[in-house]
Amino acid sequence: MGDNSQNQKVIVYEPELCTGCRHCEIVCAFKHYSSVDLNKSYISILFNGDEGTGAFEAVNCQHCEEPICVNACPSGALGKDEGTGWVTVNPLKCIGCQMCVYMCPLSVPFFDEERKAAAKCDFCGGDPECVKHCSPAALRVVTREEALQLNKRLYLGIR
């Protein structure tokens, strides 16, 4: 956890703005795999509501300050960049044990059967496609500090 952790860029999601178009999933899958296989998108949008009050929730990597996946990885394939704060997986080092898949509290990483390695959000190297294609700006790039403020307001009602 570096000093600049609060200034690092993260992706934040505001459920109220989401229209459920799943463009984010489509473009993420296409960008990373050159084909639209929605099972391979690094972000998932789930419909969380019932009749009349349709609400969504996104499951996407938070690039945690203290990533459990990195701690769980036995081969050092998962690492957190000190500068950008992004947590990425190196498929060449991954041994396919899937500890990251089980340990992540959000179930963010998945095991890519084709490549026999774990896969997860890599922040698109700094210019996330999902954010660019979100028409209502439900997905945004903000600093970690801003994201924490927003999430506290959304989920804990703290202003």
Next chain:
Amino acid sequence: MMGKHAFFLGCVIPLRLTSVEIAARRVFSQLSVEFLDLEGYTCCPEPVMLCLIDKELWVTSAARNLALAEKAGADLVVLCSGCYETLIEADEILKHDDETRKRVNELLANIGSKYEGKIKVKHFIEFLHEDIGLDRIKEEVTTPVAVDLAIHYGCHLSREVDGGDPWRKPRMMRDLVEASGAKVSDYGLEKLCCGFPISQFDREFSLQQRLLPKFRGIKNTTAEAIVFACPACIGQFESGQDMLTGGGVELTEYPCIHIMELLALSFGVPPAELNLDFHSSAVKEFAECFWE
């Protein structure tokens, strides 16, 4: 004083849902707004797949379209939400990314074109609401369409640049629907996507998880038809309701009218002059029924 304006029609409206173009021309002519037609324009190009497949192609083609409007000295009023998404995004990129603008202009120079960022890209909804104004529109409403309507906004209508309020244009659309004399029936799922983008990759999902909840919600209201601002949404609803009933789902099929067609009817344009049979849903019957 209003400057010059040019329509951006896109590919779908003039070549698949021409009634929207006809309605738009009638509405704006009655509002005394003169529209230029962009000579030699191309597909916007499509904002999601084409943008991803080849960024260079996407931004260069969009720049060419924007440059055509610049050359004509006209702001662009975009009739299709998808085209709006592309053109406003491309305009933002070209305005702020010097490297991209330089590279694109080098390519455009070969065909005697140039992008300078001098014109504005407006969605037709905001043009009607801001540039013309509700008062002026209400003046032209001689035959108010006094029916109950459900609204479907469409995802791209919430696209704003510079961190604007995503619900700005949807609120304007609601005002315009009410200005036509209709009563808006709220069903709670107005902002839910129609499912068109995902329909190309998972059709069942788009029908069952996006369209069906909307239809069920609308069924619980007194709405007699659904009003739209986007041709892709209309296509998805019209073909989708056919597919759902064909698949054995119990469903009321709704006429899917475009807001331009609704305004034209409220302005006194008879249904016979709007060629509403371009629609595959019962828009023509709905309009004729109201007209009596």
Next chain:
Amino acid sequence: MTEVDIVKLLEKGMADKSVKCSVMGEKRVSMQVDADDLKEGISILLEACKPRFITLSAVDNGLDIELMYHFSVDSIVVTLRTAIPKEASQIKTITDIVPAAEFIEREVSELFGISFEGHPRTTNLVLPDDWPAEEKPLSKPLAGSLPPQARGEVENLLSSGCAQVILEYFTEMRERAGLPKLPSIACASEESLREFQDLIKRTGFDKRAGFNWEKGKLRYR
């Protein structure tokens, strides 16, 4: 001789051809060259540096096959790269100037289906004698990278400037409604269409996507 020296002499020797030479890293030099100019490039390298021929690698890129001829100049690896379209999988043999290439050209030919014109021996080297001749184990079908959902759209866009197919059913309905048959879209005017297509060619998209202008379709459809 350094990497930069090699790049300089290749650029000088191929000054009138379209080549792209670069130092890829420590002890790595690369030259991108058209298939027709490949032999000349190799000749220049042979003459100036007396390199050892290492091997030839082939990569199937879907639309083209990339061939990489690797040479060693002392401990520097110099790679001459070229690409040949799969529809015409042939290139001149280099065995007349580099006899050591004989075995590898035979192997690439069997496994990828490339014909090396003028090669002295074309019998199977690695595949069994009773292997069916039409089956090339490492060659993939002719296919580009566009997702299936976008292929028709791209073909329409490049042929007419419009992502939708222009159907007579609709143009006639337009006329009946009192509108011009076509909107003022690019394909309504030959000049506009040609201008648009010229712009597309300059972005290089047609090559990347594998679009065949004569057919008006992607190469693999």
